[in-house]
Amino acid sequence: MRVAVISAEAVPYSKTGGLGDVAGALPKALKQVGVDAFLITPCYWQTKGEYLWHTAVDDLWVTWKGSALRIKAFYSEANGSPAFLLDHPALFHRDSIYGYREDHERFAFFNHAALELVKRLGGAPDIVHLNDWHCGFAAVELASRRRSDPYWRNTRTVFSIHNMAYQGGFGMGDLSSLGFTSEFARNAFSFNGYASAMKAGLEVSDTLSTVSKRYSYEIQTSENGYGLDWLTRRRASRLIGITNGVDYEVWDPETDPELPAHFSIDDLSGKTECKRALLERFHLPIELGRPIFASVTRLTSQKGVELIRQGAGDILAAGGFFIALGSGEKDSENFLQALRDHAPSRVGVYIGYNESLAHLIEAGADVFLMPSKFEPCGLNQMYSLRYGTVPIVRAVGGLDDTVENWNILTGRGNGFKFGPYQADKLLEKIYEARFAFEDKESWSKIQRNGMAVDNSWENAARNYIELYEWTLR
Ligand code: ADP
Ligand code: GLC
Numbered sequence: 249m250r251v252a253v254i255s256a257e258a259v260p261y262s263k264t265g266g267l268g269d270v271a272g273a274l275p276k277a278l279k280q281v282g283v284d285a286f287l288i289t290p291c292y293w294q295t296k297g298e299y300l301w302h303t304a305v306d307d308l309w310v311t312w313k314g315s316a317l318r319i320k321a322f323y324s325e326a327n328g329s330p331a332f333l334l335d336h337p338a339l340f341h342r343d344s345i346y347g348y349r350e351d352h353e354r355f356a357f358f359n360h361a362a363l364e365l366v367k368r369l370g371g372a373p374d375i376v377h378l379n380d381w382h383c384g385f386a387a388v389e390l391a392s393r394r395r396s397d398p399y400w401r402n403t404r405t406v407f408s409i410h411n412m413a414y415q416g417g418f419g420m421g422d423l424s425s426l427g428f429t430s431e432f433a434r435n436a437f438s439f440n441g442y443a444s445a446m447k448a449g450l451e452v453s454d455t456l457s458t459v460s461k462r463y464s465y466e467i468q469t470s471e472n473g474y475g476l477d478w479l480t481r482r483r484a485s486r487l488i489g490i491t492n493g494v495d496y497e498v499w500d501p502e503t504d505p506e507l508p509a510h511f512s513i514d515d516l517s518g519k520t521e522c523k524r525a526l527l528e529r530f531h532l533p534i535e536l537g538r539p540i541f542a543s544v545t546r547l548t549s550q551k552g553v554e555l556i557r558q559g560a561g562d563i564l565a566a567g568g569f570f571i572a573l574g575s576g577e578k579d580s581e582n583f584l585q586a587l588r589d590h591a592p593s594r595v596g597v598y599i600g601y602n603e604s605l606a607h608l609i610e611a612g613a614d615v616f617l618m619p620s621k622f623e624p625c626g627l628n629q630m631y632s633l634r635y636g637t638v639p640i641v642r643a644v645g646g647l648d649d650t651v652e653n654w655n656i657l658t659g660r661g662n663g664f665k666f667g668p669y670q671a672d673k674l675l676e677k678i679y680e681a682r683f684a685f686e687d688k689e690s691w692s693k694i695q696r697n698g699m700a701v702d703n704s705w706e707n708a709a710r711n712y713i714e715l716y717e718w719t720l721r
Contacts, residue, residue, distance in 0.1 A: 249716060250284040251275075252373040254362050256355060256382035257345060258289045259498070260326055261299055261333060263603075264345050265546060266492070266627045267410045270459070271379055273495040274712065276328035277705035283713060286369075288362040291322055291333035293341035299326040300333065308368060310361045313425055321365055328497075332369075334361050352418040352445060356426040359386035363393070372399050375716045378407045378453065381416030384445030388428060388436045391452040404719045407453035409446075411624050412467050412474045413550065416445035440475070450479050455719040456487040457712075459625035460646030464489030472622055490712060491649055492625045493705030499610070499631045506607035511636070513699040516692075519611060519636055526612030529605070530596025532569060539685045540569040541678070542613035542637070544606045544628055547576030547584075552619035552642060557583050558671035559619075559678060564594050566682045571596040571613065573605055610635040615681050619666075619674045623647045629663070633698035638684075638691075639663040640677045650703065654684065654694050662698035 257263055259272030271287065278285035291300065304323035309316050320335040334340075339354045348354065363386055366373060378387055387405050394400045420443050423434060436451050437443035450456060458464040466472040468481045480487060498504075501519070502512045508525045511518030520536060527534050541563045545551045556572075557580070563570045572584050572595075581599050588597040598605055610616070616632035618641045625646030629639040633650070641647035643665045654661035664677040684690045 249375070249713070250371060250373040251278060251286075251375045251377055251716060252362075252366050253278075253285060253287045253377045253379070254359070254383050254386060255287065255289050255379040256358070258287055258327065258331070259495075261289055261295045261324070261331070262292050262345055266625065267380060269495065269627055270410065270492050272327045273493065273498075273705050274377075274709070275331070276495075277493065277709035278712065279329040281706065281709050281713065283709075283716075286330040286332065287327065288332045288334065288365060290340045290358050291335040292345055293343075294345065295333060299324050301325065304332055305365065305368060308361065308365055310357075310364050312357055312360065312427075319361060332365055334358060334365065336361070352416055352422065352443075353426065355382040355416070355445070356385040359383060360389060360427065362386060363389060367399055372403050374403065374720055376403055376405050377712075377716075378405060378449060380408070380410045381414055381444070381446035381449065383407070384416060384437075384447070384449035385426070385428075387449040387453045388433050391436075392430060392432060404455075405453040406455050406457060406715060406719055407449040409450070409456065409458045409463075409467065409624070412446070412472060412476065413622070415447065415474065415476070418443050418445075444476075447476055447479065450476060450483065454486070455715060456480075456483055457715055458487070458489050460491045460649045461489035462648050463624045463645040466622065466645060488715060490708055490715065491646060491703075492627060492630075493708035494627065494630045494634060494703045496634070496704055499607075499634060501611055501635050504607055504611065506604045507611050511611075513636075513696055516636055516695065522608065522611035523614070524612075526571065526608050527569070527596075529608065530571060530598075532596055533593055535569075538567055538569055539614040539682065540571055540612065541615045541617055542571045542573075542609050543617045544573045544609055545576075545618075547574045547580040549577075550621055550623070552621050552669070552674075553577070553580045555619040555669070555671050555674045556617055559617075559674045560587055560595075562675050563678055564591055566679060568615075568682065569594050569596070571609060573598045573600075573602060573609055575600050610637055613637045614685060615640060615678075617674075618642070618647060619669075620644060620647060621669055626650070630703045633662055633701050633703070636695040636699050638681060638694050638698065640674070640681055641665055642669065642674075643667050650701075652697075654680075654690075656684075656690060659693055660697070662694060662701060
């Protein structure tokens with residue numbers, strides 16, 4: 249089976265969040281179970297030169313807005329499977345990966361060029377696997393081309409929803425300049441008077457998936473469907489949930505090159521060294537008996553930052569350290585800085601994006617906070633489980649599917665989980681965790697229960713193969 253995975257970001261070439269982790273790991277995992285998979289992603293200014301192995305194609309002619317453009321694609325296997333990075337400096341060499349008024353044009357172009365590249369590479373793929381709104385354009389283009397171009401006739405599309413909250417909206421008036429002039433295309437994009445790339449992807453792709461089972465149901469409700477729940481309900485018989493995997497080649501405390509000491513389920517002593525290094529890193533007193541509560545996140549309302557803000561004082565009152573790494577909404581950034589200024593011997597804050605620090609925090613912290621308002625899958629709670637860092641999560645989306653609440657009577661469970669989106673519910677769990685931390689036997693059991701969980705990509709890749717086979721049928 250030949251599968252082209254198309255994504256706006258993919259590790260190690262680019263990453264702003266979990267989509268990057270997933271799109272980087274999935275083609276590699278597919279390849280390991282025998283699928284002829286390759287990735288197509290943009291080459292950004294942020295993409296490190298060392299990953300661009302050689303030029304695969306330097307004369308890809310793409311018709312765009314009425315003229316023919318000649319562009320390049322680099323080749324790499326830095327993510328463990330073949331990857332092609334499309335290069336268009338004016339569109340992709342920018343200060344940040346997203347956040348421009350013309351993002352819809354940037355990704356429409358990327359999609360169009362990606363399909364041209366696939367064709368140029370030779371054999372038609374059986375499946376084109378599209379991810380999030382950035383790839384809604386290719387879903388429509390492929391659905392149209394399939395009727396007129398024999399090359400695409402047998403190719404099918406899978407569209408994965410990583411986050412329903414971002415839909416890539418723009419004015420219907422822009423559609424024709426992006427090459428979408430047919431009535432079919434206009435209908436696909438049209439949503440409440442404007443154009444939505446997410447809606448188009450959901451509407452015309454052959455099958456749909458989301459990144460956890462629970463989220464696949466949640467997006468069929470008005471609360472989490474962001475106006476498109478009618479469409480996910482309509483297409484429910486073609487929608488499934490597949491929980492993301494963890495790339496244990498990148499996230500494994502036994503081998504992680506970012507850590508000062510290594511550890512495993514059989515010997516956790518290296519974790520104490522990581523805790524010490526983490527406290528030193530933030531110039532906090534080396535008080536190893538105090539639990540470190542940590543958070544690594546985009547600072548947006550999705551992640552439950554509001555609850556953390558309300559709960560932070562209690563973490564300190566309960567005798568814990570609080571360490572946060574994140575960037576995003578200014579308000580939350582300011583709050584974290586102020587909290588640090590208020591309690592500099594208990595709070596460590598890093599505002600920004602720092603991959604290596606994210607690894608050290610996963611390894612050195614005791615408790616990981618993820619009280620998300622909604623969470624399609626979430627990767628950090630799975631990284632935490634593997635690193636013996638006990639997650640406190642809200643029971644939504646992938647968090648609910650991957651974390652089991654600790655039960656002292658049965659000795660089962662690998663974290664702490666609460667339901668209602670309320671600060672006092674988070675606090676209850678913070679105190680439960682604080683209490684359990686003092687009982688060394690219980691704590692060690694919770695940690696080991698989490699470390700024993702297998703969230704490897706191999707399982708997820710097999711589920712994707714089933715989805716591809718189903719799609720082809
Ligand atoms: P989302 O994609 O919604 O942000 P996920 O939990 O799926 O949430 O994935 C987030 C990914 O981004 C994780 O790999 C996490 O470590 C990383 N991450 C988030 N914020 C930062 C940050 N400030 N610095 C480094 N890594 C970060
Ligand atoms: C999105 C979601 C996150 C998920 C990630 C990868 O960014 O917010 O929950 O883990 O995509 O699928």
